[in-house]
Amino acid sequence: xxxxxxxxxxxxxxxxDSPKGYQAKGIHCGLxxxxxxxxxxxxxxxxxxxxVYTQSHFQAAPIKVTQDSLKKGAHLQAVVVNSANANxxxxxxxxxxxxxxxxxxxxxxxxxxxxxxxxxxxxxxEYLNMKKIxxxxxxxxxxxxxxxxxxxxILTTDTVAKKTCFELMIGDKKVTIGGAAKGSGMIxxxxxxxxxFVTTDASVEEGALNRALREITDVSFNQITVDGDxxxxxxxxxxxxxxxENECLHEAHEKWPVFxxxxxxxxxxxxxxxxxxxxxxxxxxxxxxxxxxxxxxxxVIAKKxxxxxxxxxxxxxxxxxxxxxxxxxxxxxxxxxxxxxxxxLGGQCLFRNNEPQPFSEELAKEYLKKSEVQIIVQMSExxxxxxxxxxxxxxxxxxxxxxxxx
Amino acid sequence: xxxxxxxxxxxxxxxxDSPKGYQAKGIHCGLxxxxxxxxxxxxxxxxxxxxVYTQSHFQAAPIKVTQDSLKKGAHLQAVVVNSANANxxxxxxxxxxxxxxxxxxxxxxxxxxxxxxxxxxxxxxEYLNMKKIxxxxxxxxxxxxxxxxxxxxILTTDTVAKKTCFELMIGDKKVTIGGAAKGSGMIxxxxxxxxxFVTTDASVEEGALNRALREITDVSFNQITVDGDxxxxxxxxxxxxxxxENECLHEAHEKWPVFxxxxxxxxxxxxxxxxxxxxxxxxxxxxxxxxxxxxxxxxVIAKKxxxxxxxxxxxxxxxxxxxxxxxxxxxxxxxxxxxxxxxxLGGQCLFRNNEPQPFSEELAKEYLKKSEVQIIVQMSExxxxxxxxxxxxxxxxxxxxxxxxx
Numbered sequence: 001x002x003x004x005x006x007x008x009x010x011x012x013x014x015x016x017d018s019p020k021g022y023q024a025k026g027i028h029c030g031l032x033x034x035x036x037x038x039x040x041x042x043x044x045x046x047x048x049x050x051x052v053y054t055q056s057h058f059q060a061a062p063i064k065v066t067q068d069s070l071k072k073g074a075h076l077q078a079v080v081v082n083s084a085n086a087n088x089x090x091x092x093x094x095x096x097x098x099x100x101x102x103x104x105x106x107x108x109x110x111x112x113x114x115x116x117x118x119x120x121x122x123x124x125x126e127y128l129n130m131k132k133i134x135x136x137x138x139x140x141x142x143x144x145x146x147x148x149x150x151x152x153x154i155l156t157t158d159t160v161a162k163k164t165c166f167e168l169m170i171g172d173k174k175v176t177i178g179g180a181a182k183g184s185g186m187i188x189x190x191x192x193x194x195x196x197f198v199t200t201d202a203s204v205e206e207g208a209l210n211r212a213l214r215e216i217t218d219v220s221f222n223q224i225t226v227d228g229d230x231x232x233x234x235x236x237x238x239x240x241x242x243x244x245e246n247e248c249l250h251e252a253h254e255k256w257p258v259f260x261x262x263x264x265x266x267x268x269x270x271x272x273x274x275x276x277x278x279x280x281x282x283x284x285x286x287x288x289x290x291x292x293x294x295x296x297x298x299x300v301i302a303k304k305x306x307x308x309x310x311x312x313x314x315x316x317x318x319x320x321x322x323x324x325x326x327x328x329x330x331x332x333x334x335x336x337x338x339x340x341x342x343x344x345l346g347g348q349c350l351f352r353n354n355e356p357q358p359f360s361e362e363l364a365k366e367y368l369k370k371s372e373v374q375i376i377v378q379m380s381e382x383x384x385x386x387x388x389x390x391x392x393x394x395x396x397x398x399x400x401x402x403x404x405x406x
Numbered sequence: 407x408x409x410x411x412x413x414x415x416x417x418x419x420x421x422x423d424s425p426k427g428y429q430a431k432g433i434h435c436g437l438x439x440x441x442x443x444x445x446x447x448x449x450x451x452x453x454x455x456x457x458v459y460t461q462s463h464f465q466a467a468p469i470k471v472t473q474d475s476l477k478k479g480a481h482l483q484a485v486v487v488n489s490a491n492a493n494x495x496x497x498x499x500x501x502x503x504x505x506x507x508x509x510x511x512x513x514x515x516x517x518x519x520x521x522x523x524x525x526x527x528x529x530x531x532e533y534l535n536m537k538k539i540x541x542x543x544x545x546x547x548x549x550x551x552x553x554x555x556x557x558x559x560i561l562t563t564d565t566v567a568k569k570t571c572f573e574l575m576i577g578d579k580k581v582t583i584g585g586a587a588k589g590s591g592m593i594x595x596x597x598x599x600x601x602x603f604v605t606t607d608a609s610v611e612e613g614a615l616n617r618a619l620r621e622i623t624d625v626s627f628n629q630i631t632v633d634g635d636x637x638x639x640x641x642x643x644x645x646x647x648x649x650x651e652n653e654c655l656h657e658a659h660e661k662w663p664v665f666x667x668x669x670x671x672x673x674x675x676x677x678x679x680x681x682x683x684x685x686x687x688x689x690x691x692x693x694x695x696x697x698x699x700x701x702x703x704x705x706v707i708a709k710k711x712x713x714x715x716x717x718x719x720x721x722x723x724x725x726x727x728x729x730x731x732x733x734x735x736x737x738x739x740x741x742x743x744x745x746x747x748x749x750x751l752g753g754q755c756l757f758r759n760n761e762p763q764p765f766s767e768e769l770a771k772e773y774l775k776k777s778e779v780q781i782i783v784q785m786s787e788x789x790x791x792x793x794x795x796x797x798x799x800x801x802x803x804x805x806x807x808x809x810x811x812x
Contacts, residue, residue: 055737057742057743057744058735088732089729089744125729125732125757232732314808317808319808322531323531326495326531326638327637329463329464330638332463354495397719398722398799398803398804401723401799402719402723402800
């Protein structure tokens with residue numbers, strides 16, 4: 001990617017509804033006991049939109065419906081989301097239910113159903129309670145927007161809501177990009193892992209937005225791992241409604257790199273929030289790999305490291321156990337020359353020249369007590385760089401995931 | 407593989423030294439505090455031998471030395487093994503040390519060094535204490551064989567020794583195949599995962615033995631997973647010394663399928679013992695996949711299932727959480743048609759026709775309380791079958807692996 005000074009992009013404490021022309025709402029319709037369980041994002045006008053989806057063979061019904069909406073013209077005006085039930089592995093009935101969610105949402109907004117995306121997260125293999133869903137959609141139509149309600153409504157076992165917002169200038173127009181996400185692992189009984197929603201008031205050309213989302217997803221959401229499993233419902237969706245009235249952005253526009261960087265910052269910020277809130281996690285682990293044969297190989301290695309149970313437990317135990325990092329790297333399909341690889345942690349070099357390096361265990365242990373830990377791997381295979389994020393593996397993870405469904 | 411009646415192959419309570427012409431020993435040389443830490447297998451005559459090794463980029467020094475020995479003529483007469491230290495990531499010095507282990511062992515036996523294989527398991531990134539290793543090899547020379555001593559000497563965090571033995575007839579000659587193994591995860595601080603040793607008194611053609619070992623390893627040792635990490639020291643080695651005086655076996659020999667089946671039973675038995683003794687495990691989990699596009703795809707899916715943290719924790723919690731099995735399958739690169747896939751557990755069908763099936767949670771919970779649990783997946787993509795073995799993920803796993811090195 002082109003290097004862009006991050007000074008030109010400002011983080012704010014805004015959220016998904018900060019960009020012009022968006023509303024976000026969340027309500028309780030009874031799918032969950034008392035927590036909010038249904039939300040909606042509405043744009044005042046149809047927004048150029050793009051989405052990426054789970055690669056699972058078992059794509060859930062709402063994913064199929066959203067794909068259908070976007071196929072019709074790459075514009076969306078609303079996204080309706082429910083938590084508590086993923087509507088996955090529910091066959092023909094599940095698909096009918098997801099289409100009905102789309103139609104009902106279109107009805108209350110008075111728009112075409114193809115302008116509505118549908119998203120669900122929660123239990124796999126149970127049919128939606130459509131009575132509650134219908135009531136919920138009606139309620140969403142009557143409810144006023146309320147800060148934080150949408151972010152809350154999409155959570156499952158997440159312990160905190162995830163939101164972010166950045167601002168940047170395109171000519172003399174201020175453009176805002178907001179985001180919301182959920183995801184902390186596949187859990188009790190079968191929660192769908194991650195959803196990401198991004199809104200912007202920028203005017204963006206359709207193909208450019210689509211390509212940018214794919215490219216950025218690969219270095220942000222696709223580089224996090226909590227437990228290595230890919231859910232049936234994963235989706236990242238971006239809407240760009242043009243309300244900022246900027247010159248329409250496309251890949252040849254001089255300000256394109258700034259916008260794309262802004263989108264990347266939004267996605268990486270949300271991705272890191274998800275990793276940090278992984279089930280039972282006490283720490284965010286970041287692995288940075290440089291000098292790999294390609295960016296892709298660097299990304300693969302970085303993700304191998306943060307995905308290793310052995311690395312995750314060692315960091316939970318504040319143990320500078322670099323042998324486990326070696327094992328994780330050694331197992332990857334990437335090109336690795338052991339003689340030219342270095343591992344650094346908290347400013348100390350642990351491994352170099354294919355030999356252990358003397359280091360202070362005490363300092364390393366102190367470093368590993370922090371809430372954010374960075375593992376740096378330097379290779380000499382090429383210019384590829386990649387980063388991945390994960391969390392530690394704790395007793396709490398086992399506890400959350402071993403509980404019997406009740 | 408050709409179907410062979412297992413009736414013609416008898417399991418005995420023998421071990422690695424049961425085949426004619428083998429001795430096995432184990433001693434304490436001080437690498438570990440008090441437990442045995444060095445062992446040797448000796449054949450009375452050079453044995454046709456073959457080995458498969460870890461695919462890690464960081465192959466440990468002993469692996470390189472063993473490869474060198476086998477390159478010189480595919481015959482071995484001894485294998486010397488130490489635990490407590492993997493001699494991995496130890497650079498040039500580590501390699502010199504492993505060569506010295508080989509030479510010293512050859513010296514005490516009065517054989518060529520190329521007839522000796524070397525194997526190490528234990529901490530990664532520390533140099534061997536060669537004074538103790540030298541003393542240990544001398545001691546191995548003077549020590550008498552003792553049942554079970556070798557199996558004990560190769561353990562690290564294993565809680566039980568792994569051994570097996572099968573007998574079969576080749577013409578009027580009784581052929582015995584014995585085995586020993588270790589491995590229960592990569593652990594405190596960095597133990598190397600798995601070693602497997604197989605001895606037989608059969609006379610076998612070199613190329614056939616080599617090919618059989620590779621093929622069988624793919625459906626046995628390569629189909630187990632404790633935590634998904636591949637160590638720097640993994641090795642499976644088979645020696646065939648011909649002392650049974652059978653007609654030399656080769657792939658066109660009418661009794662070849664029986665011998666190969668025997669070898670497969672030995673390897674699968676050891677592999678399952680390793681999975682069952684995974685770090686912190688309380689259960690053996692077996693996943694059987696049928697109807698996949700190919701055996702390889704079936705194996706991949708089976709291994710995905712037993713390797714999933716979510717499946718592992720659910721089974722620890724005796725939770726018939728089939729959505730997690732779906733997620734594990736959905737994530738694989740294999741061909742999967744959700745509409746034609748079935749999941750069975752303890753005699754009940756949980757998922758069929760892309761829809762949840764009614765089943766008794768109570769019966770499923772009872773079934774999951776057993777010490778061996780089998781997950782059956784039926785697909786309709788083809789004739790491919792595959793099985794994989796793993797264990798549950800427990801608090802104890804986190805405890806073992808989060809402990810700080812002391």
